[in-house]
Amino acid sequence: MKFLKPCIALTVLVLSSAVYALPEITVASLPWSEDTLGVKALDSTLSYLSSELKGKYEIKHVSLPAEELKKAVTENKVDYFISNSLFYTSVSASSGGQTAARIAVLWNPRTSSPTYGEGATIVVRKDSNIHALSDLQEKSLFVPSQNDTFTYLSLLGEIAKSGHQPREFFKSVEYGDGKHKTVIEKVLSKEADIGVVRTCYLEEHPNYEVESQLRVVNLKDFPVINCKTSTDLYLGTIFAATAEADPYLNRLILKTLLEMPAENGYIWTAGGNLSASHALLQTLNAEQYGSLSQKFFFRKLQEHADVLILLALIVAGLISHSIRSNYLIEKRTKELKEIQKTFNETTQKLNNMQKVGLIGLMSSMIGHELKQPLTIIMNYLQGLKVQSKTGKLDAKNILTALTQIETQTVRANAIIQRVRSYAKQEKPQVQSVNFNQLIHKAVTYLNQTAQRHVKVSLKLPKKEVVVQAEPTDLELSVYNLLKNAADACTEVKKPEITVELTEDSRVELKIFDNAPEIDEETFKNLGTLFKSSKQNGLGLGLAIVKRVAEANGGRLEFQKDEAGRLFVILSLPKFEERN
Structure with a gap:
């Protein structure tokens, strides 16, 4: 009898722990050991999900080779998976797009859009006689790891587009331990003729002594990314749900990812375009690609x-x-x-x-x-x-x-x-734009769409002010600034907007309004995506204006007057300076 009570207590404890066990969420991924800031962001993502969902769900992470991960996804043995866009597209292709659904995309801070988040950079020794793609033939290649199929396939896609057979192109292909640093070391030590690393690795790990000994081959000029790349750009890392994942949980996961703080500038966002990944797999004749869904x-x-x-x-x-x-x-x-x-x-x-x-x-x-x-x-x-x-x-x-x-x-x-x-990464069709006329047109559009009358005072120089810009971009930017000023005056009985255009060392457009003073938190978040003072707002308007200004050599600034009221300055280069 003296052992009966402890046995009963132990039994009750075991049963209660089974009854109150939290539901488990299994997140699978390809093995990652790469020394990139993007991978560090993925580690932080799993930790953040575990922390935010603590007490509701138990997060379990499993790392699987490509074939095993593909099988686990198609057979719904995992709830979610993290992968590059090529793996995601290939998995979707095998079931006509019914196997997986994108939840979110990791946005590289060095790009203007998550659509252009990843690519590959080819590096050789500076004293090498390799200068073009054709020079890579019959040379030895070193790839970060056998699991990093994205970097390797991106390079093969460029070779295929140049008219060569990519599978028989290199003399040899050797795989490393997953670290891009190893690729650089192999090239510098002459153990490999060519190395390939993820785009932006060199910029994220600057080393002047190393970079002075390397040269990038097949360098592409993409204004959408602030990194050296040798290949086309593809959608960033994807967080996806399998077919049988709970829709309610999908919404919760999306909300949590979008609210996650930036990790070395990387943030989770929604959307993006997979057309480049589709095209690459078609070029390489990837397995089962023919059944891809056309809902793009x-x-x-x-x-x-x-x-x-x-x-x-x-x-x-x-x-x-x-x-x-x-x-x-x-x-x-x-x-x-x-x-x-x-x-x-x-x-x-x-x-x-x-x-x-x-x-x-x-x-x-x-x-x-x-x-x-x-x-x-x-x-x-x-x-x-x-x-x-x-x-x-x-x-x-x-x-x-x-x-x-x-x-x-x-x-x-x-x-x-x-x-x-x-x-499509097309360069904007820049042309001479009469800024005075464009402002008048934007004011007319504001009057046609405003919910109520807003008095707009124009202080424009008599001399025609000309800037070099893409007309549609600049017109949308000015209209967005005017509309934001009008929206800010919603609670004002007699809303007024003043538009001032000056031309000195630069062309400056200033827009004032008589809206109430804004708090410091709102002022700090101006121009930031997903941060808006409007209900249900995404903060897109000012973010668009900011990027248009920067693309045309200008900038967007927010300042306060003596009364604490906000005014905005859109600054652009003069016509002669831009030329």
């Missing part, structure tokens, strides 16, 4: 562009027929109601996509910027509808309204084409 982001862009073009054709037909008779006016009014319904649905879809947060920066930019032309178009459509009901609709009013609709339709299409050029 730019397909949606093309669909919206077709709707806008179709609208322009319908409106053009309406102009010629409405003038002839009241019967045709009634007929076209009915068509306009259908068009208005279509635009309402399109706008609602864009808003919903932004709130979910899974479409990323590129799609969020479109939703953010298309609201302005769509709002103007809908205002004119509603005006035609009201005039039709009151019997005041005539040919002159129709022509005026439809001219404005056509103008805004062309403008919306220009915005879409501009965003597409970002994803």
Whole structure:
């Protein structure tokens, strides 16, 4: 009997621990031992998830070779997995896109978008006679590790595009211990002719003595990244859910990742484009690639562009027929109601996509910027509808309204084409822009879209001020600044905005308003993505303006006057300085 009580207590303890065991979340990944800041961010990610979900879930991390990880994902033996974009695309291809779903993407701080987060850099000794891709043939190559297929495949993709057979290109391929430092050492010691490392490794681990002995081969000029790269750029590291992962838990994981503090500048974000990864796997004829899903982001862009073009054709037909008779006016009014319904649905879809947060920066930019032309178009459509009901609709009013609709339709299409050029890494079409006229145009758009009247005072020089910039980018930037000033004056009875343009050593646009003083926390977060003083705001407007300014050799600054009120300065190089 004296042993009975302790046995009962032990039994109760074991049973209670089993009953109250936390649900386990299994996060799998390829083995990582690389000495990069991106990998350090992944280690911090697992620690942060464990800390934030403590008491709710138990995080378990497993490291698996590529084939085992692929099997575990397709058979739903893990809940989530972390991988490069090529592995993710390959896994999705094997099931037509039904196996995995992207949750978030790791954003490299040296790039303008997570779409261009990773690539490969080819290094050789400076005294080597290797200067071009063709010189790499029949040379010995050293790769960080056998698990780092991304770096190796990125290099093979460049070789395939140059017209060579990548699998039979090198004399030998040797794999290291996972550390990029080992690759550099092998090249400098002449144990390997060529080394390949992750893009941005050299910039993240600066060593002048080492770099002075190396040369980068096949150096590409990509303005979207502040690193030396020898290959095309691909989407950054992906945090993905398997097919049977709990949707509620997916939302919780996404929220936690987006709120995670930056680790050496790396942050988790949503969206990004996989088209470069698809193209690389097609080039290399990767296994089972033929069943890839076609539901890519730019397909949606093309669909919206077709709707806008179709609208322009319908409106053009309406102009010629409405003038002839009241019967045709009634007929076209009915068509306009259908068009208005279509635009309402399109706008609602864009808003919903932004709130979910899974479409990323590129799609969020479109939703953010298309609201302005769509709002103007809908205002004119509603005006035609009201005039039709009151019997005041005539040919002159129709022509005026439809001219404005056509103008805004062309403008919306220009915005879409501009965003597409970002994803394609196309250089902006810089040209001379009359800054005075552009400001007047932006003020006109503000008046057409503002919820209430805002007094705008212009202090512009009589002399024409010319800058070198991409017109659509600069126009959207000025409009965003004006709209932010107007939104800040929501609680002011008589909102006022002052726009001042000066030209001295640089061209400066200053925008003042009479909004209330803002607190230091809000002031500190201005221009930062995912930090906004507006409810449901993503902080996109100012972030877009900031990057446009920097891309054109300028800058965006925020200052306070003596009363503590905010004003913004957009500074650009003078026309002669830019030339």
